[in-house]
Amino acid sequence: MSATYATTQPAAPGRARRRMHPLPVRIMHWTNVVAMAIMIPSGWGIYNDSVIVHGLHFPEEVRLGAWAAPSLLWHFAGMWLLMANGLAYLAYGIATGRFRERLLPIRVADIVQTVRETLRLHLAHEDLTTYNAVQKLLYIVVILAGISQVVTGLAIWKPVQFSGLVSLLGGFQTARLLHFIGMAVIVGFVVVHVALALLVPRTLAAMVTGGPELAARRDAR
Amino acid sequence: MIRSPFRPQAVPDAGILDNHRALVRQVTRRGMFRRGISLGALTMLTGCNLSDDASVDAALRAVSAFNDKxxxxxxxPNKLAPTYPESMVLKPPRFNAYYPIDKVRPVDGATWKLEVSGRVSDRAPWTTARLAALPQTDMVIRHVCVEGWDYIGEWSGPTLKSFLHSVGADLNARYVAFHTADDYPSSIDMATALHPQTLLALTYARETLPDPYGYPVRLRTSTKLGYKNPKWITAIEVTNDYPGGFWEKSGFGWFAGI
Structure with a gap:
């Protein structure tokens, strides 16, 4: 990767050059987009046969699969992509220290301050490479929701083989409800995430090209 | 190495680039957007009939076959499904079939015979009395429908395992297939057939199985989804040839283990 940019953006001597979004992160991000584009609308197709929220049905236009059988086929195919990509992402984020660097520390006071600034329309986004406290919180929540979806999904897929897990989650229907809530949390995140990415298009470009080069490792300063 | 068309051929002095970095970034971004938009449009075009596409369906079914494995x-095979107190049993149980309850055609238990075929040594047909003479097992288990609903039910009858022993079935065969009075073919793997909570159920809540729930005999296994429990069974076959099933033909998974 570094060779591609070597001719145009030579590194400052003695500094490790990194991009805001290294290639593995970009690949996993867009793979996850595909996985979510399969899992969420196919899940809606399965949901329709036995609704959790009275009166809430997902119309055919937003579902993946014309009825339950194809929706189930999509869901149980997409789960491998979601699980493999999610595990790779977690392993990468932990091993490279990216999670610690980008998402921590997170303080309640900072969250309050960011919310206050946002409400006053003072949303600072000049520096893409540092997340504000609300961004950190949202990314942490959506990562946990993703993990939760896999765990609750396993519980409702195999309530006998993983009966201990089902009891831990409070029973079969509770596990199903948690799976539904996890979907709602992720969809809520996606709406905010996409809206903000479109408001600040540089962030979207960064997830394609890699974004600005980081001057140096923070811990090397 | 493929050079981006948006980057200059000759390498400028790094200092100049620093002064124009914002501009260079701008050009790259525009190109990325253009490509991004056309990719998005392409996705929408193919997305129209993604679910109807035969090759997509074939690929999804191949993954489903892999998922069966x-x-x-x-x-x-040794893990028992959770069981529940009799006080939790739903009476009457929830009806489920590919047709509504008023379309149920009751089976006459007096003339009913259970045919046995395939890899078995004794093909003599069975009567309800003969099934009732086998050791009976009672279990209060959860019925889980593929649709997402569930209920607790109490079922009793001989284990399918004891039945298969009685007919001298080849227990190394791969499948046990069922034929029913309501044309609902079904089949399960031998490991599940030999599970201690797989019954040829004759009663529900200690009463003779009512007509809508499969009188005189139905399959009730604690380790599979509801649609793998055929009712009004008329024939059982032990086979190595994949028998499939009613919903499986439409794309539901065959193994359907829970």
Whole structure:
């Protein structure tokens, strides 16, 4: 990767050059987009046969699969992509220290301050490479929701083989409800995430090209 | 190495680039957007009939067949499904079939015979009395429908395992297939057939099975989804040839283990 940019953006001597979004992160991000584009609308197709929220049905236009059988086929195919990509992402984020660097520390006071600034329309986004406290919180929540979806999904897929897990989650229907809530949390995140990415298009470009080069490792300063 | 068309051929002095970095970034971004938009449009075009496409369906079914193998590996033949107190039993149970309850055609238990075929040594047909003479097992288990609903039910009858022993079935065969009075063919793997909570159920809540729930005999297994429990069974076959099933033809998974 570094060779591609070597001719145009030579590194400052003695500094490790990194991009805001290294290639593995970009690949996993867009793979996850595909996985979510399969899992969420196919899940809606399965949901329709036995609704959790009275009166809430997902119309055919937003579902993946014309009825339950194809929706189930999509869901149980997409789960491998979601699980493999999610595990790779977690392993990468932990091993490279990216999670610690980008998402921590997170303080309640900072969250309050960011919310206050946002409400006053003072949303600072000049520096893409540092997340504000609300961004950190949202990314942490959506990562946990993703993990939760896999765990609750396993519980409702195999309530006998993983009966201990089902009891831990409070029973079969509770596990199903948690799976539904996890979907709602992720969809809520996606709406905010996409809206903000479109408001600040540089962030979207960064997830394609890699974004600005980081001057140096923070811990090397 | 493929050079981006948006980057200059000659390498400028790094200092100049620093002064124009914002501009260079701008050009790259525009190109990325253009490509991004056309990719998005392409996705929408193919997205119209993604679910109807025959090759997509074939690929999805191939993954489903792979998932059947994974599910067979996840299946623990010694793991018992949770059981519940009789006070939790739903009476009457929830009806489910590919037609409404008023379309149920009752079976006459007096003339009913259970045919046995395939890899068995004794093909003599069975009567309800003969099934009732086998050791009976009672279980209060959860019925889980593929649709997402569930209920607790109490079922009793001989284990399918004891029946298969009685007819001298080849227990190394791969499948046990069922034919029913309501034309609902079904089949399960041998490991599940030999599970202690797989019954040829004759009663529900200690009463003779009512007509809508499969009188005189139905399959009730604690380790599979509801649609793998055929009712009004008329024939049982032990076979190595994949028998499939009613919903499986429409794309529901065959193993359907829970």
């Amino acid at each position: 994974v599910q067979a590996l996840l299946f623990d």
